[in-house]
Amino acid sequence: MIGLKPLFNTLLFSIVISCVSWSQKGPEYLVAIRNEQDFQALKGRPNSAKFTGVEAVKVVLEKKTGKIYYINSAYHDYHVTFCQEVLGYPENGVQFNYDNYTQVDHRAYLLGTINRFRGTGRYTLEFSVADNINPTQISMLLQKIYGSFVLTKEIAVFLNTNRLRELKPTLNFPTIDASTLYEGQSLQLLNDGTTYGKLTFTDVESSSLANYFEIVVIDGTPDDLPPVSGVITTDFQTPLSHITLLCQNRGTPMLALKNALSDTSITKWANEYVKLFIDENGYKISLSDSASVFTFWEKKLRNKKSIHLEKNTEDRRIIPIGELGLKDIPRVGGKAANFALMRKTIKDKKLTLKFPEAACAIPMFFYEQHMKKAGVDTLILNLMELKKFGYDLKSLQIKLDTIQRRILNHPIDTTLIGQIQRWMIKHGYSSFRFRSSTNAEDLDGFNGAGLYTSKTGILNHPKKTIEKAIRTVWASAWGFRPFMERDYFGIDQQSVAMGVLCHRNFDDEIANGVVITKNLYRPNYRGFVINSQYGETSVVIPPDSAICEQVICYSDKEDNFYGKKSIVEYLSYSNILPIGIEKVLLDSEINKLTREIAVLKKVYYDLKKPKESFYNYGLDLEFKIVGSNREIYIKQIRPFKD
Template sequence: MITSYIKKHLVVLFIVTSTLVTSQTKFKRVLTSASDFNALKTTPNTNKYGNIDALKVVFDIEEKQLYFINSKTYKYHYRFCKGYLEIPQTLKEFNNSNYKAQHKDKRFLLGNINHYLANDTYNLELSPIDDMLIGDIKTFYDAIKEATYFENFNFFLNTSRLEKLRSVLGIPAISASDLYGDQTYQAVSAQKSYGCLKFVDVDSLKQNNITKHDIIVINQPILELPITAGVITTILQTPLSHISVLGKNRQIPIAAYTKAMQSDILKSFDNQYVSFEVTLDTFYIKPISKEQFERKTKKKKKETLFLETNISVKHLIDVDDLNQNSINTVGGKAANFGVLYDLAKKEQFKIPESAFAIPFHFYDTHIKASGADVLIKQMIYDFKINQDTKALTKQLKAIQKKIKKAPLSPDLIAKVEAKIKSLGDYTRMRFRSSTNAEDIVGFSGAGLYDSKTGIVGSEKKSIEKAIKKVWSSLWYERAFLERDYFNIDQNSIAMGILVHRSFPNEKANGVAITKNLYRKNYLGNVINVQLGEASVVQPEDGVTCDQVICYSGSSSKLYNDKRIVEIISHSNLNNGDLVMTEAELINLSEQLEKIKKHYYYNVYKSKQKYLAFGLDIEFKLDSDDRDLYIKQVRYFND
């Protein structure tokens, strides 16, 4: 049960009580009360949902014995079976024999009992690699049910394999969608900060004069996250939403708490200085004095990041001439697209056709011809001296207006249209922002700039309008302030454009992270996917997407052979079915792993552990053939 208390002015939301356990208590045969469970529980190894207590359980098939393991002493099933039951197996032998379906050489049924505090249910969960037969699942469930005090006890259908078995299991079962929807708490970005707590109406965010020292409490989806010291939102987030990505990039605490607006404890600290800390299972609010606040937030001098800009390339760049060294000429998005182009030739995915890039030179020429360059220099100087956000807003709008009003070079328009025609029959094109302050290590720039559609021969959606709108988005207030937050020199930025055909008939779209976000240094690609064009990163209120973990393509033969799709949540736009088929998800995971390996060893030559290294990859399934397209890759900054 979720509780809260105040002790010495410390407000704690979601307190999970624990009982000290002596090391002599290795297991229990029965659980007669919550105190028995609490004596053995720990946190789960995989943190897919918030506010969970976990306990490992083993059923010995030969001896017909049940062991509720002291999960503080034994982190893994194998350690208990090896250390206490003295099985003569290596870890590899243990996994191969006990996670298979057949009983030959199999001795144990292995599982976790998770207590979900949000709805006070107990659920039996198997490892995603476990191929346990239906009869064994029933035996396991019934044995646990008989030996425990659990009243609301379910079997968790955590994989696509198990979801297909729901109708024939014959035991109470619960799906990922049920658990996801019942959550009241998520740790979106586990950090700590200091600031002034404010309840904010998203519709009048501008009028609230939010500052970088405010910790805001909001109850609606937010398209642009202002520079703040922290966020408490009532809307559950995927790890790939813009709020999640920006929070992790900025290293500020963000928590999703569905009951925040009803919390009298939180309201009692409205407009007060507090410390705010987000952890996996709870968040903490503690009042502090103004003196403490000023001491904790004393400005530390940051080193200015100067970006390189090459404006010497005065021609459109073919996609096969783009590579990781092109960032200074055409920006991160287009440079990474060139890497994908080379990989797509030998792997099982496509990239958007009719692609080329417009380098920085043309942006630089246009802002000088329009007079926007003078306004930009003045604006940067004024803001550095005065930090006046109201004046900044006016100046940025004036810059955007200059860029969009000035006529584009007829020569550039002619070259772009000729290039499009030379590359095929596509006339509806996507013009995508590609800056040197985007898709780079330490700064993703996700959601800061705009992409626009331009159609050859169209007056309403002309090529000229698309190019100028993309260029002008470099000077959106959200983009300027985000760069300022990271101390990027604003005079050193430039906008290139990646051009390729658009996707008017996409069947699915999504974002994947090529690392396991729920278990540190572990196998798995986290994939978020949604039906059609519905946004994954900026979903409409109440809309959820498919969120799965796939292990195919990894270095583990055990995981590869199983072809696992572990489900965290379902899209509520697809009648409870996965948006992508198992085969499509497994193929995607295999391609993600190939892209990751190339970037790890050849592009970034990373010194991180391979399992800790991640890429943020956008993809689509296009047309009735459902062809897999990889459209963007960036370094995952967390």
């Protein structure tokens, strides 16, 4: 008996150690959620951050035993590891995916995630977008959940894919779609970070007067916004909205809060110097002081590097787009050079996507010539001298207006107009689109989205003349917003030059949109994000209350688990569709866009050799659906940074 005492002590010690380990991470799983404490012990974040304020618990139903398991995310990020390590599934992950997501009739497990939305208290059951689970199996899993999950009496199945949406008329259990979830949200975390500034309340019209040292609370969504310390808006945004991209490019923390104007956790800090902190879990505002604000900005501006842009003004003829490539940014600007590579890839790879016909580029020479003849070069030099002594924003605006008027009013070189007219006649088009292509846009470190102007010019038109279109595009280089944006990024203003991308105009646009070649909601994971809208309504600067169609498509690689299933995951639906039209884009169009743009992405990735992984590398493409045949045109491609 004496010899058993050390053994007993050893066993007791082991049990104590196991209990300590259990208490630190909670239970590995539970077979029921009986109270809030159980939920709190297991909850984690969803794998995808497509909605804000969501707590998630993964659930597994083992079919042969009928047992249900609620998994602790601290132990298992994925269902597969739980099934392998706890339930004894013997095969590898590839076989698991086929057995339990792809094939339907002989599954070992039914797999889902219970999401709780903190703002509304709503519970949903969500399935992997790659899951081919059928309605009978969903009902089976739901019944097991209702018998073991007591925090709610209703869990709605989230119809997150095109496949589940089509099944909706046959389903006999509660469902919910992305629009309802989207409308129920009150908080949207758009750009993480920490910042300091004076919390200032403003409206859309007055937001243009904000400055570096302000965290602005805006009632609505402005089309434009000068550099500020942080942004809180009352309007929800898509990740590709103009204001969202603006803040991401600048590194400005941003969130949307529908009741920001009345929420006392915000309003109590009005006109105070504060610290704003945003991450994936939420936001926090705390009292700061003016010294911290100025120290923050002094350090930020001190570390800003000066960027001198290269420009080549030797070419004195318009250049067919087929003669250009990425190396020609100094000759024709970023937009035209990227368009040239896109066009070449579409042709070389025999893709079915189309590009605007009859494209050419006006080189930098004609812009520089116009600036000198109009005396604008001297005005810009004087402006740069004035900057050394500092200037207020109103006087800057006046001087920039003067520069733009000079550009617009001075006669354009007739040689250039003659070349453009002959080009249009040769290719059989009377209406052309003239698009900005500076050496300060569509670059890896500075995309300049939305900074400059495009204009239509029509042969022999009394008002929409070619001359007016080109001068308007050139003048947009010296608008207040592009000037301030370049200044914020340290770009040498005197090195800026404007080329022009020219191609045939479109007047039969059915839909338009933007594709980002990375998953914005799940880092280093497959999937392209596509925002689209009916007709010509803008995706990036939408009118008030307009919601675009937003999807993630997983057909970027032709594999069995995702690619061949033609999966479309819906995050929001357009609310401006005419009666009788259910979607902006057809599923076939979404999958075609994704598959063919994946080819463009591979070419760019191999050419540029970026630091990011392939999944994290993003391109930003704009497209149109044109004509009764619904032809897909890619009109622009540029690097994407978030």
